Amino acid sequence: MEEWYLMTSQTRPNITGGYENDAFADYKGDAFAESLETELATTVILYNHDLSVSKEARCIIQGNGADTQLKSLERTVLFPIGTVKAGMYIFFENRYWLITGYPGNNTIYEKATIIVCQYLLRWQNKSGDIIERWTNYTSASKYDVGENGNNTIFLTSNNYTILVPYDDETINLEGKRVFIDTNKSNPRKVFKITRSDDVLYDYGEEHGRLLSLIADKTELNLETDNCELMICDYISPSTSDIPSEPPKPDEDSDFVARIIGKDNIRFGIKQxxxxxxxxxxxxxxxxYNFRWNIVSDKKIHYSESNNTITIEIDNENYIGSSFLLQIIVDEEIVASKEIKIIGIF
Structure with missing residues (x-):
């Protein structure tokens, strides 16, 4: 019955160690699953393209001991087959990493490449909603001196290549102006997205998609750019969020009041x-003149401007709690909104 075995007296030692072919095929997945339970593996958090869906997963991360600075920004990850797509995020070592490579498998495990995200890009869509995506940057002007112009005027100069997940929001980034500046207290660096390439990293629905953007340095416009929110060409939220048939005011009131904004606020992000x-x-x-009121037993930081209020949560211990935001007219509460405090990821 020697033909049952992969090894004979003439066979060189190999990884199958003499087990039958069908046994290897049947249990190869189990063998990788067992390796995920060892110290070779680590627990990460997998996110979809906009961080709205997440789950914990075990994987093996390779390339932690990089030999060059560029390689230190990349990793290779091994997952059970069918786990990841390009354009998803992995939260690992307190950083977001973007899956950029075409996921492939050897029938035992799935392998993909990831690259670290350096910056949280923010912009507004047509409805005025603030959109955020973690993005990866490489210099497209490595040896640029940072200025161009003539004897009369000098303008700043810089270019980035940006990788971002492909979705219904990011596909509209071309032509927009955005802040790319880590100085949140006094941001001044503004860029214009001058090119959006949706072909280079299109791996199909099954394997995911990315966008490659070119950001060209432009100038700050203090009249239209909101430095506090780090949003260029800021517009007030669209009234398209308001139902077409608003509720009628009650008999004792000449108006109805609304609070436009999200039902949750992220720790560390102004809303x-x-x-x-x-x-x-x-x-x-x-x-009508009205004032804002916040009902909470916690210290909530905010600033008001005309009919808007900007709120920021800077205490991580507040995550999971909520507070009430109210509109007061003539010392009467005319609108109220409960807002939940959530984590950054």
Missing amino acids: LYTGILENSKGEELTD
Whole structure:
């Protein structure tokens, strides 16, 4: 019955060690699963393209001992087959990493390449919603001196190549101006997305997609750019979020009040809320004065400007709790919104 075995007296030693072919095929997945339970593996958090869906996963990360600075920004990860796609994020070593390579497998495990994300890019969509994506940057002007111009005027100069997940929001980034500046207290570096390449990293629906962007240095416009929120060409939130048939005011009131903004706020990220007063026809009223009020047993940092309020949570211990944001007119509460504090990831 020697033909049952892969090894004979003439066979060189090999990884199968004499087990039958069918046994190897049946248990190769189990063997990799066992390796994920050892110290060779680590636990990471997998996220979809916009961080709205997450789950813990075990994987083996290779390349931690890089020999060059560029290689230190990359890793190779091994997962069970069918786990990841390009454009997903991995949270590992307190950083977000973007899956950039085409995931492949050898019928035992799935292998993909990841690259570290250096910056959280923020912009507004057409509705005024603030969108955020973690992104990877490489210099597209490595030897640029940082200035161009003539004897009359000098302008700053710089270019980046940016990798970002492909989705319905990022596909509209071309032509937008964005802050790319780690100085949050006094941001001044503004770039324009001048090119969006949706072909280079298109691996298909099964394997995921990325966008490659070119960001060209431009100048800050203090009239249109919101440095506090780090949003270029800032616009007020669109009233498209308001139902087409707003509720009618009660008999004792000439208006209804609304608070426009998300129901949750991330720790460490400023969030803008807008208050609107409307008549029974849904027309905005400007002849009423109102004030904001926050109901919480915690210290909430905020700043007000006209009919908007910007809130920031700087205490990590507040995560999981909530507070009330209210609009007050003539010492009466006319609108209230419960806001939950969530983590950065």
